[in-house]
Amino acid sequence: MVAGTVLLFLLLIVGGLVAGYLLVGIPPANSAAKAQSNVYLYSDGSELARDGDVNRENVPLSHVPRTVQRAVLAAEDRDFYSESAVDPAAMVRAAWNTVTGKGKQSGSTITQQYVKNYYLGQEQTLTRKAKEFFIAIKLDREVSKDKILQGYLNTSYYGRNAYGIQAAAQAYYSKNSDKLTTAEGAYLAALLNAPSAYDITAHPENKPRAVARWNYVLDGMVKKKWLSRAERAAMTFPSLGKAKASAGLSGQRGYLVEAVKDYLTDHGILDENTLRSGGYRITTTIDRKRQNALVRAVNTQLMDKLSDSRKVDRYVRAGGASIAPGTGRVVALYGGIDYARQYVNGATRHDYQVGSTFKPLVFAAAVQNNSTTQDGTPITPNTVYDGTNKRMTVSHGHPTGFAPANEDDRSYGPITVTEATDKSVNSVYAQMGIDVGPDTVKNTAIALGIPARTPSLASSRGAVSLGTATPSVLDMTQVYATLARHGSQRPYTLVDSVTKGGEDVELPERERTTAISRAAADTTTQILQSVVDGGTAQAAQAAGRPAAGKTGTAEDDKAAWFAGYTPELATVVAVLGQNPDTAAQEPLYGAAGQPRLNGGDFPAQIWADYTAAALNGRPVRTFDLRLEPGAEQSTSPTPSGGAGQSPSGTASPTAGPSGTGSPTNTTAPPGTGTPTGPTGAPTPPTFPTGGPPAPTVGFPTIGANPDDLAAYPGD
Numbered sequence: 167m168v169a170g171t172v173l174l175f176l177l178l179i180v181g182g183l184v185a186g187y188l189l190v191g192i193p194p195a196n197s198a199a200k201a202q203s204n205v206y207l208y209s210d211g212s213e214l215a216r217d218g219d220v221n222r223e224n225v226p227l228s229h230v231p232r233t234v235q236r237a238v239l240a241a242e243d244r245d246f247y248s249e250s251a252v253d254p255a256a257m258v259r260a261a262w263n264t265v266t267g268k269g270k271q272s273g274s275t276i277t278q279q280y281v282k283n284y285y286l287g288q289e290q291t292l293t294r295k296a297k298e299f300f301i302a303i304k305l306d307r308e309v310s311k312d313k314i315l316q317g318y319l320n321t322s323y324y325g326r327n328a329y330g331i332q333a334a335a336q337a338y339y340s341k342n343s344d345k346l347t348t349a350e351g352a353y354l355a356a357l358l359n360a361p362s363a364y365d366i367t368a369h370p371e372n373k374p375r376a377v378a379r380w381n382y383v384l385d386g387m388v389k390k391k392w393l394s395r396a397e398r399a400a401m402t403f404p405s406l407g408k409a410k411a412s413a414g415l416s417g418q419r420g421y422l423v424e425a426v427k428d429y430l431t432d433h434g435i436l437d438e439n440t441l442r443s444g445g446y447r448i449t450t451t452i453d454r455k456r457q458n459a460l461v462r463a464v465n466t467q468l469m470d471k472l473s474d475s476r477k478v479d480r481y482v483r484a485g486g487a488s489i490a491p492g493t494g495r496v497v498a499l500y501g502g503i504d505y506a507r508q509y510v511n512g513a514t515r516h517d518y519q520v521g522s523t524f525k526p527l528v529f530a531a532a533v534q535n536n537s538t539t540q541d542g543t544p545i546t547p548n549t550v551y552d553g554t555n556k557r558m559t560v561s562h563g564h565p566t567g568f569a570p571a572n573e574d575d576r577s578y579g580p581i582t583v584t585e586a587t588d589k590s591v592n593s594v595y596a597q598m599g600i601d602v603g604p605d606t607v608k609n610t611a612i613a614l615g616i617p618a619r620t621p622s623l624a625s626s627r628g629a630v631s632l633g634t635a636t637p638s639v640l641d642m643t644q645v646y647a648t649l650a651r652h653g654s655q656r657p658y659t660l661v662d663s664v665t666k667g668g669e670d671v672e673l674p675e676r677e678r679t680t681a682i683s684r685a686a687a688d689t690t691t692q693i694l695q696s697v698v699d700g701g702t703a704q705a706a707q708a709a710g711r712p713a714a715g716k717t718g719t720a721e722d723d724k725a726a727w728f729a730g731y732t733p734e735l736a737t738v739v740a741v742l743g744q745n746p747d748t749a750a751q752e753p754l755y756g757a758a759g760q761p762r763l764n765g766g767d768f769p770a771q772i773w774a775d776y777t778a779a780a781l782n783g784r785p786v787r788t789f790d791l792r793l794e795p796g797a798e799q800s801t802s803p804t805p806s807g808g809a810g811q812s813p814s815g816t817a818s819p820t821a822g823p824s825g826t827g828s829p830t831n832t833t834a835p836p837g838t839g840t841p842t843g844p845t846g847a848p849t850p851p852t853f854p855t856g857g858p859p860a861p862t863v864g865f866p867t868i869g870a871n872p873d874d875l876a877a878y879p880g881d
Contacts, residue, residue, distance in 0.1 A: 204446045206423055208454040209497075209662060215419040221337070222329035227316040229344045230331055233392070234351030235315065240386030241355035241379075243276040247311050277306055280318040323442055324354055325361025326368075326509075327415075338367075340407040348393070349404045352383040362431060362438060367406050367749075368424070368510060370517040371621060377403055418461060421501025421511045425640075426450055428514065429660040433674055436664070446671075449662040451495035456780045460486055460498040460737075463775035468741065468768045469503060471758045481743045481752040485512025486772065487643040488737040488780065491650040494658045494676060496640070498737075498780070508746075513639045516620065518725040518742050518751065520642055521718030522590045523765070524611075524633035526690050527645065528599050529583065531610035533794050534686040537602040545583065545601065546796040547693050551594040553578030553586055559597045559628050568628050570596045573719075587693045588701030590717060592632050599631025607631060613681040615644035615655060633718055639738050646729045647736035649694075649714075652792075653687030655679045688791040695789065698730065702766040706730055708774035711781060712788045715773070717765025724751045728769035733787045735780060739769040 206214040227235070239246050274282070281301045305314065324334035334354050335343040346354070356379035357364050364376040380403060387393035415423055426448060430436045436446070464484050472479040486500035502508035531537070532545040539545060540560060555577040558569040570592045572578070578591055586594035599607055607630060612618050616637045623635045637645075640658070648655045656678045664671035681687075694714035697703045702717040706728065715730025729738040741763060743752040754763045 204441065204444055204448060206426060207447070207449045208452050208457070209450060209495075210454060211449065212454060214450060214452065214454075215415060215423050217327065217415065217423055221327045221333045222320070223332040224320045224330060225332045225343055227312050227319070229342070230316075230319060231344065231346055231348075231351065233348040233387075234331075234343070234346050234354070235319075236387055236390070236392040237348065237351040237355040237383050238315075238319065238358070239276070240390065240392070241352075241358060241383045242279070244386060244390055246276050246315065249275065276318050277314050280314055280321065281305060283321040284317060322358055323361060323438065324357045325365045329442075338406055339404075347404065348387075348397075349380075349384075349401045352380050352387075353404055355383050356380050360438075362428065368515075370515065371619070416506040417504055418457065418499075418501060420505025420509075421513065422450065422452060422457075422499055424505075425499060425501070425511060425514055426660050430664070435661070435671060435673060445666050447665045449664075451497060451660055451662055452499065453497040456488060456498040456776075459779035460488060460500050460776045463772045463779065464500055464739075467771045467775050468758065473759070476756065476759070478743075478752075478754065478756045479758065480746055481754065482757050483508065483512050483742040483744050484740065484772075485515070485639040485742065486737065486739045486776070487513045487640040488735060488776070489643050489647040489658055490734065491647040491731070491736050492734065494644075494647070494656040495662075496643075496658050496660050497735075498776075499640070499660075500739075512740065512742060516636050516638050516641075518740065519622075519633055519636055519720035521633040521720045521725065521727055521765070522592075522595075523642060523716045523718035523727045523729040523738070524635060525587065525590065525595045525631065525718075526649070526694055526716050527611045527614060527616075528595055528602060528607050528631045529587070529693065530614070530649070530682055530686050530690045531607045532598060532602045533689050533797075534610060534682040535602065535606055537606070539601050544796060545598065546794065547582065547584040547689065548796065549583050550580050551583065551586060551591075551597055553581040553591045553594050555593060557593045557597070559593075559600050561600050566600060566628070568596060568600075569593075570628070570632060584693045584696050587716070588697050590702055595631045596628035599628040604628070604630060610682065611635075611645070613655065613679075614648045615657075615681070616641050633720070639740050642727075642729050643736055643738040646715075646731050646738060648681050649687050649690055650731040650733060650736050651687075652684040653680060653682040655681035684792055685794040685797075688789075689794040689797040691789055692791055692793060692797060694730075702764070703728060703730065703770050705766055705770035706774050706777075708771070709777040709781075711777060711786060713777070714789070715770070717770065719764045723753045723755055723762055723764075726754065726763040726765045726767065726769050728765040728773050730770070730773050730777075732777065732781065733789055734784070735777060737773055737777060737780075739772045739776075741768050 203216040205216055208214050243249075320330040320332075322331075323329055324331075324337070326334075326337040328334040328337040331354065332343045334357070335341055335346055335350075338354065339346065339350055353364075353376070356376060359379060362369070364372055364379055366373040366376050384393065384398050384401060388395055388398050427441060430441060430448075431438055464486065468482070468484060472482055483502060484500060485502070486498070487496060488498040489496055499513045501511040501513050529545075537545050539549065539551075540562070543549060553572070555572045555575050556569045559566045572592050573590065578586070578589065578593075581589075581591060581594060583594065583598070585591075604624065608624050611623065616623065616635070620635050620637045620641070623630065623637075644658050647658070657676045659673075659676060661673065664673065691714045694716055695712070697717070698706045698713045698715050703715050706713050706715055709732070711732045713730050713732050715728060718727035718729070719725070720727075724743045725740055727738065727740045729736075731737070741754065741757075743754040743757070744750070745752050755761065757763055758768065760767060
């Protein structure tokens with residue numbers, strides 16, 4: 167009986183295989199191989215762009231160097247020429263790894279991948295997998311291995327809208343496929359695994375993983391004896407040439423489409439293969455009028471002032487993003503002067519320091535965590551620090567070795583946190599970052615909206631407090647939108663809806679979380695209003711709206727930032743320096759005829775121009791603030807002790823309920839300051855003072871437009 171059962175089972179399997187082979191024929195090319203377009207729409211339903219013009223040029227296998235062919239085999243299927251069309255063992259192993267949580271894997275051979283790309287679709291179903299199995303076997307019997315490899319190379323997707331090896335060679339290296347070197351071919355082969363994860367031009371932060379994958383490909387060639395160890399050792403990771411974009415995505419359209427694509431794939435809404443199969447109708451959150459207003463502001467306030475006669479003006483790039491805090495919708499995005507000329511999106515790249523726009527995050531962390539100075543005094547807007555240039559920071563009475571310079575090497579002596587924020591005093595915020603704690607600063611930054619993977623976000627000293635991290639313009643806009651929303655975090659979105667064939671694609675929920683308390687957020691807003699009213703960002707007053715914001719300048723003036731918000735709109739603008747020939751970051755000294763650029767110049771002017779246009783015709787709103795106890799406005803104290811000395815004093819703010827309306831604050835009068843020693847002494851200065859309660863701020867009426875739903879609870 168057992169023998170009979172086993173025999174019957176085997177006969178059924180064999181019969182199924184025979185029937186499958188006979189019944190499943192080789193179909194014509196699928197829709198993905200011929201590709202239909204995706205349609206991208208503005209939020210009002212008008213057309214933004216189509217990406218249906220597939221960038222593909224088929225080439226014979228003879229136009230692909232043998233080493234490049236072998237690089238692809240090393241990456242995807244090293245036994246392609248010797249194995250059968252399918253590898254059942256690899257398929258079972260991949261399925262097992264996927265089921266057991268070791269990651270979604272594919273056991274497909276190159277033949278199977280070609281069948282999927284050219285004859286079938288990208289859907290992950292058992293029916294499609296079964297068809298792929300039989301078609302691959304039949305194709306392997308009827309078509310040569312060279313023809314299959316040629317078809318695979320011509321149908322595979324390499325990112326940057328490049329389909330096929332020839333389009334990829336042009337997109338990444340501006341050359342034909344027959345001119346590719348082994349090292350370049352290995353990089354293109356690496357892209358086949360996941361183009362968006364290994365493209366280091368659009369996403370410089372991907373370089374470590376791209377290099378690792380590139381090494382994997384070359385090491386595989388050595389193992390197969392397709393490449394000698396000496397040749398392998400002599401190879402260096404290839405630099406990428408200027409990227410080329412489809413003419414149909416010129417201007418701002420390409421930046422917007424690529425940002426939306428990244429959003430869809432990064433959030434698991436659609437994968438790259440599914441998206442490139444086409445047929446999707448994607449309504450974005452981009453407001454056409456505001457988008458045009460942002461482009462006009464950049465052009466009139468910056469680009470029109472550049473001159474071909476100044477070499478440094480060739481380095482000028484810009485990025486901008488604008489979010490409606492009440493909804494988290496990205497309403498405008500500026501990526502560069504033209505996607506066809508400057509491929510990298512200035513709004514989403516993660517490789518420029520944000521400078522002093524990071525300082526408000528340090529202060530917000532201090533208030534949120536009830537942080538104190540080294541002598542135990544609570545940190546408030548009125549706390550006094552020593553603003554002496556290059557003052558040594560201390561931790562628990564010990565010098566840290568970190569003594570940053572202030573801009574222009576200026577010393578300020580005793581200075582309140584509010585005034586230090588107005589003037590962007592590095593020595594104050596370096597010490598504050600140590601007082602709060604680098605890990606606390608990092609965790610608060612992540613809670614406010616900066617991605618945890620952001621380079622240089624962690625620091626053992628106070629450097630991160632001065633803006634050494636490199637979040638994108640869009641990331642920083644989310645942070646400031648969270649502040650505008652009184653500390654309530656709602657992840658931004660670039661997509662309102664996605665449909666295909668009349669059916670809606672489900673979008674993920676964007677859950678609201680409390681990043682920081684309302685008191686912490688509103689107290690931060692208060693000191694950022696002071697920056698606009700009388701600090702480094704006075705140019706932002708041209709918007710004609712109550713505003714809060716912070717300027718920032720990267721090291722060596724390679725970038726200048728302004729991050730600001732009104733109650734209903736948060737916008738960040740960055741001017742970036744990049745050599746168009748080498749892609750290296752460059753200082754912007756002398757750009758647009760200015761001795762140097764800082765956030766209070768072009769970025770703040772662009773922000774004001776855009777904000778005025780974006781909110782034109784809408785009622786002027788003021789901030790509704792509920793401050794932390796001890797945060798009420800006061801005049802700057804004048805303690806004894808000069809600029810080179812640290813004042814001392816004690817104060818005892820009376821605690822009130824945090825975030826529950828305008829608290830009553832009673833601050834003990836400051837004691838008589840006593841100099842503690844020269845600059846760099848172990849005890850950092852603190853000297854909080856009291857002051858009159860802040861004036862009551864009106865609560866505006868909220869309109870029905872979703873963009874008008876400013877950052878208020880319950881909107």
